[in-house]
Amino acid sequence: MADAMTGAPMRAALTDATDDGDRAILSVSALELSFGGVRALAGTDLEVRRGSITALIGPNGAGKTTLFNAITGFYRADRGNAFFDGRPLLGKPPHAIARLGMARTFQLTKTLAAMPVLDNMMLAAPDQPGERLANLILRPGGWRSREAEVRERALELLETFSLRDQAEAYAGTLSGGQRKLLELARVLMLEPRLILLDEPMAGINPALAQRLLGHIHELREGRGVTFLFIEHDMEVVMGQSDRVIVMSEGRVIAEGTPEQVSRDPHVIDAYLGSSGEAA
Ligand SMILES: Nc1ncnc2c1ncn2[C@@H]1O[C@H](COP(=O)(O)OP(=O)(O)O)[C@@H](O)[C@H]1O
Ligand SMILES: [Mg+2]
Numbered sequence: 475m476a477d478a479m480t481g482a483p484m485r486a487a488l489t490d491a492t493d494d495g496d497r498a499i500l501s502v503s504a505l506e507l508s509f510g511g512v513r514a515l516a517g518t519d520l521e522v523r524r525g526s527i528t529a530l531i532g533p534n535g536a537g538k539t540t541l542f543n544a545i546t547g548f549y550r551a552d553r554g555n556a557f558f559d560g561r562p563l564l565g566k567p568p569h570a571i572a573r574l575g576m577a578r579t580f581q582l583t584k585t586l587a588a589m590p591v592l593d594n595m596m597l598a599a600p601d602q603p604g605e606r607l608a609n610l611i612l613r614p615g616g617w618r619s620r621e622a623e624v625r626e627r628a629l630e631l632l633e634t635f636s637l638r639d640q641a642e643a644y645a646g647t648l649s650g651g652q653r654k655l656l657e658l659a660r661v662l663m664l665e666p667r668l669i670l671l672d673e674p675m676a677g678i679n680p681a682l683a684q685r686l687l688g689h690i691h692e693l694r695e696g697r698g699v700t701f702l703f704i705e706h707d708m709e710v711v712m713g714q715s716d717r718v719i720v721m722s723e724g725r726v727i728a729e730g731t732p733e734q735v736s737r738d739p740h741v742i743d744a745y746l747g748s749s750g751e752a753a
Contacts, residue, residue: 499524499668499700500545500576505554506724507544514540515551516724522668522717527694527701529711529732532721533745538704541721542670546578547571558668573600577666579657579674587646591637591656594645595628596621598663624663631659635689651682658689669693671703675710687714712736720744 498521507515514537522528530538543549545556547568556563558576566574586594632638635655640648648656654674661669675683687710693699705711711718711732718735720728722744728735735741 497521497523500556500558500702502541502545502556503554505541505544505556506552507540507549508552513724515544515554518554518721518724518726520719520726520729522700522702522719525694525698525700526717527690527703527715528717528719529715530702530704530719530721531706531708531711532727536721536744537724538721539672540724542578542672542704545571546576546670572664572666575665575667576670577661577664577668578670578672579661582645582653582657587644589645590642591632591645591648592625592628592641594656595632595660595663596624598660599624599628600664628663631662635659636685649682651678651686654678654682654686655689658686662693666699668700668702671701673704673706675705675707683710690714 500520500522502518502520505515505518506513516537518537518541530541532538540549544551545558545563547563547566547570551564554564558571558574561574563571563574563576572578582594586597589597629638629641632641635658637648637652637655637659640652645653645656658669658671658674674686678686690701690703691714694701703715705715715732718728718730718732719726720735720738720741722740727740727744728738730738
């Protein structure tokens with residue numbers, strides 16, 4: 475009966491999801507952030523389409539990493555707006571943003587490197603204090619079953635990422651490429667709908683890079699996860715993304731399919747211009 479009552483609004487929401495207004499899972503408008511005199515974000519406007527694999531490119535210093543930090547709660551923007559699935563992001567702490575379903579990968583810290591791979595995964599699972607309390611009261615042993623669930627999910631993900639055999643190994647003993655896979659696997663413990671990756675292929679060998687890309691496509695196709703990734707390798711950008719957003723000097727200067735963007739004179743100027751200015 476509760477279903478019958480909520481059925482109508484749910485159908486309405488599903489219909490809305492096909493409307494143009496709901497195509498964006500992330501929307502950022504007029505975002506500004508300065509470090510002293512440096513305007514790292516100078517009025518950044520962008521939208522990331524739901525279900526897309528979107529590449530964020532631009533010359534060094536364009537503000538790409540700062541944008542990630544500002545929308546995930548690590549830096550405080552001076553002005554502007556950012557919404558994930560219609561919910562405001564600015565002013566929220568990083569863990570609250572991750573819990574909304576927007577997650578980013580992190581390099582393994584020293585502390586995490588000194589822990590087994592499986593513990594790394596389990597630590598990444600969200601705390602559910604309400605559920606935990608209810609479990610303690612309503613069914614003793616519920617906490618254990620929650621832990622067992624988390625462990626099972628962690629092992630499944632490790633299996634998917636071909637890291638199952640390393641579950642008991644210290645994370646610090648993994649190769650650079652395996653660490654990148656672990657970083658992505660950890661984030662998946664949060665079951666995010668949008669994953670932000672900052673140069674995920676940097677410093678890993680081509681075979682592992684291919685595996686990482688394979689996982690990204692599988693997650694998009696299989697679970698509908700949206701990806702926004704910062705990438706320098708143009709071959710990867712052109713071959714793997716369906717949308718490309720180009721930043722330069724704290725602003726978005728172009729957006730479109732890889733083909734559209736690669737022909738855009740502003741983009742060509744930004745890259746040539748920045749290498750000229752670097753001198
Ligand atoms: N924590 C910081 N403190 C001071 N300046 C910063 C900081 N982070 C980034 N910047 C500056 O902001 C600008 C944008 O940097 P960044 O976002 O790292 O660019 P990108 O990731 O596109 O290479 C650069 O001029 C950079 O030096
Ligand atoms: Mg950067």
